[in-house]
Amino acid sequence: xxxxxxxxxxxxxxxxxxxxxxxxxxxxxxxxxxxxxxxxxxxxxxxxxxxxxxxxxxxxxxxxxxxxxxxxxxxxxxxxxxxxxxxxxxxxxxxxxxxxxxxxxxxxxxxxxxxxxxxxxxxxxxxxxxxxxxxxxxxxxxxxxxxxxxxxxxxxxxxxxxxxxxxxxxxxxxxxxxxxxxxxxxxxxxxxxxxxxxxxxxxxxxxxxxxxxxxxxxxxxxxxxxxxxxxxxxxxxxxxxxxxxxxxxxxxxxxxxxxxxxxxxxxxxxxxxxxxxxxxxxxxxxxxxxxxxxxxxxxxxxxxxxxxxxxxxxxxxxxxxxxxxxxxxxxxxxxxxxxxxxxxxxxxxxxxxxxxxxxxxxxxxxxxxxxxxxxxxxxxxxxxxxxxxxxxxxxxxxxxxxxxxxxxxxxxxxxxxxxxxxxxxxxxxxxxxx
Ligand SMILES: Cc1ncc(COP(=O)(O)O)c(C=O)c1O
Numbered sequence: 270x271x272x273x274x275x276x277x278x279x280x281x282x283x284x285x286x287x288x289x290x291x292x293x294x295x296x297x298x299x300x301x302x303x304x305x306x307x308x309x310x311x312x313x314x315x316x317x318x319x320x321x322x323x324x325x326x327x328x329x330x331x332x333x334x335x336x337x338x339x340x341x342x343x344x345x346x347x348x349x350x351x352x353x354x355x356x357x358x359x360x361x362x363x364x365x366x367x368x369x370x371x372x373x374x375x376x377x378x379x380x381x382x383x384x385x386x387x388x389x390x391x392x393x394x395x396x397x398x399x400x401x402x403x404x405x406x407x408x409x410x411x412x413x414x415x416x417x418x419x420x421x422x423x424x425x426x427x428x429x430x431x432x433x434x435x436x437x438x439x440x441x442x443x444x445x446x447x448x449x450x451x452x453x454x455x456x457x458x459x460x461x462x463x464x465x466x467x468x469x470x471x472x473x474x475x476x477x478x479x480x481x482x483x484x485x486x487x488x489x490x491x492x493x494x495x496x497x498x499x500x501x502x503x504x505x506x507x508x509x510x511x512x513x514x515x516x517x518x519x520x521x522x523x524x525x526x527x528x529x530x531x532x533x534x535x536x537x538x539x540x541x542x543x544x545x546x547x548x549x550x551x552x553x554x555x556x557x558x559x560x561x562x563x564x565x566x567x568x569x570x571x572x573x574x575x576x577x578x579x580x581x582x583x584x585x586x587x588x589x590x591x592x593x594x595x596x597x598x599x600x601x602x603x604x605x606x607x608x609x610x611x612x613x614x615x616x617x618x619x620x621x622x623x624x625x626x627x628x629x630x631x632x633x634x635x636x637x638x639x640x641x642x643x644x645x646x647x648x649x650x651x652x653x654x655x656x657x658x659x660x661x662x663x664x665x666x667x668x669x670x671x672x673x674x675x676x677x678x679x680x681x682x683x684x685x686x687x688x689x690x691x692x693x694x695x696x697x698x699x700x701x702x703x
Contacts, residue, residue, distance in 0.1 A: 296355065303351065308333065310351035313595060316603035322685055325607060328599065332682045339662040339687035343608075344485055344513055344639050344678035347539045349592065356591035357541055360584035379587025381568050386593040387546055390601065391530075392523040396570025399547040400586060404512040405432035407531030407547035408479075410575065411508045412440045414557040417476055419445040424470045424478040424505075428453045428486050433479050433510045449475070453487070457630035460492040467496055477506040483513035486672055488629035488639035490514075494525045501526065506553060512536055515546060517608050517638050517680065519601040528553045537608075537680060540592030541585040547575065604681045608638035611679035611688055615640045618692040622699050628672040641667065643674035644699060651703040652695070660694045 300310055309330045316324060331350040334340045340348065349357075360379070364372055380400060388395040401407050409432060417423065417440075425437050427450050441448045449470050458466065467478065478500040482493050493509050500507040508529040514520065515532025516539065522530055530548040534540030549557065549571045559574045566577035596604055613633055619625050624645025629636050644652050653666035653675060665676035675695075679688060 296359070307336070308351060310355050312352060313599050315598055316600045316607075320603055320607065325681065325684055329682050329684055331595070334682070335661075337661050339660070339683070339691055341677045341679050341683060341687060341691060342663045342665055343517070343537055343680040344676060345536075345665055347516075347536055347680065348682070349535075349539055349541060350595050350682075352595055353540065353588055353591045356588040357585050360587050364584045373583055376583035376587040377565075379590055380583065383586065383589035383593065384567060384569070384572065386590060386597065390520070390593060390597060391546075391548065392521045393548060394551065394570070396572075397549055397551050398570075399549065399567065399572050399575040400589070401531075401545040401547045401575075402543050403533045403535070403545040404430070404510060404531045405545075407529070407545055408432040408508065408510055409436055410547060410560055411477075411479070411529050411531075411557065412436045413560040415477060415506060416558065417444050417446040420474060421446040421476045422449050422472060422474045423447070424449050424451060424467065424475055426451045426453075426467075426480045426491075428484040428489070429479065429481050430485060430510060430512065433481065433508070437479060446476070447474075453484075457487075457489045457632070457635040459635065460495055463492050464495050464499055468499060471499070471503045471505070475500075475503060475505045477508065479508040479510070481510045481513065482518075483637045483639060485513055485639065485676075486628075486641070486667075488636045488641050488676075490635055490637050493527065497525055497527045500528075506556065513639060514637060516540075516596065517605060519605045522548055526550065528556075534589055534592060538592055538596060539680075539682070541588050543582075544586060544589055549575070599681070607681045608679060609633060611683055611685075612636065612638045612640050612677075614685070614688050615677055615679065615692070618688070619695065622696055624699060626674075628674065638678055638680065640677045640679075641672060641674055642677075643672075644695065647698060647703055649674050652698055655698060655703050656691070656694055660690070662691050662694060664691070 303310060307330060313328060313331060332348050334348050360376060383400065384395045384398045387398050423437055423446055425434060425448050437448050451467055451470050454466060480491055480496055483490050497507040506528040509527040511530050511532040516537030528550045532546045534544035535542045554571050561578045563577045563579040565579060566573040616631060619642055626643040628641040629639060649666050650668050653664060656662040656664060667674050667676055
């Protein structure tokens with residue numbers, strides 16, 4: 270039982286009175302109905318060494334996404350698993366039955382447990398973890414919080430998300446520093462190619478480099494470890510936006526050594542919405558100032574200052590624990606392997622269709638689980654709409670001039686059947702038009 274211990278729970282039931290009992294009954298009824306429909310809220314088991322489709326179908330049964338809906342859009346937003354939904358509901362009911370300091374302190378302990386689990390998952394320390402709202406907030410905490418001014422330069426990759434691109438331009442106007450833009454190469458140039466591209470942008474005035482770990486526009490996986498080393502060697506700080514990697518890659522920030530790393534719980538980690546992770550390397554705790562100053566900070570390290578954002582949704586923050594345990598139990602290495610394998614399968618099968626042009630590199634070492642392709646001369650908007658309306662397939666449509674097409678982002682809750690039927694539908698439209 271999380272995030273509160275069994276002893277806490279007994280005490281909290283006493284505080285919540287009959288509503289806590291009603292909520293427990295409601296769960297039992299809800300579980301029984303879900304099981305009748307083929308879903309399960311039971312905890313997952315670890316992935317076996319050679320996890321087969323049967324195992325991943327078990328994972329799939331933990332998600333409310335209906336069986337006939339192929340949801341291949343994790344780069345945008347992920348569903349939350351049933352054990353997490355139950356934890357959120359349980360916490361919420363308990364809190365609403367008694368929004369007292371006692372219940373709240375139980376939930377705040379859950380927040381600290383989440384911090385410990387995050388640190389463990391990322392191979393860093395709890396003192397370096399801040400629970401923020403999302404990647405956007407983490408990125409902006411860096412662009413607003415690192416003292417920069419006239420004469421200073423910040424290197425920004427042109428393929429960054431607006432929260433790590435436009436945000437820098439806005440702050441540059443306000444604080445007087447200069448943004449140096451690194452262009453997007455026509456195709457992934459490999460580790461050395463990317464390091465060379467960024468190395469050219471450094472000058473003695475460079476104070477910080479802001480990159481994305483994976484581009485949401487191409488699927489390129491950047492050599493983050495090498496780029497962070499480059500920044501360190503040149504005396505600059507590094508910010509890595511991990512919105513497209515956190516919860517999908519089995520990350521080791523201890524080895525990567527970024528100064529700042531950001532991510533969203535509601536994307537690949539399949540956690541509660543509007544929860545994010547902001548990592549601040551202990552070596553630079555004195556190089557950044559909090560942008561929001563209030564009360565109710567975290568219990569340890571940098572979270573004491575950076576989480577003092579006033580009252581928050583303690584009930585769903587505490588449920589982050591369940592999301593981390595869900596992926597942690599299955600195994601992060603197994604999840605990465607599965608998502609990557611599904612992406613590779615997409616590339617192999619779509620690559621057989623005449624006219625498909627990939628914006629994502631075919632080398633698995635240069636991508637993660639995002640695949641973006643142009644479907645010949647088909648209008649991506651029409652294709653995306655037909656996939657959803659006629660085949661119950663959800664993917665991202667990239668309309669416009671910049672790398673137009675369809676973005677597929679499979680994750681560990683997808684089955685091989687989801688992938689195969691998506692390819693079959695696209696094949697049909699490529700042959701006879703939309
Ligand atoms: C690379 C990247 N960074 C940041 C974000 C923003 O994430 P959020 O809206 O959760 O802050 C996204 C969203 O897709 C993204 O792809």
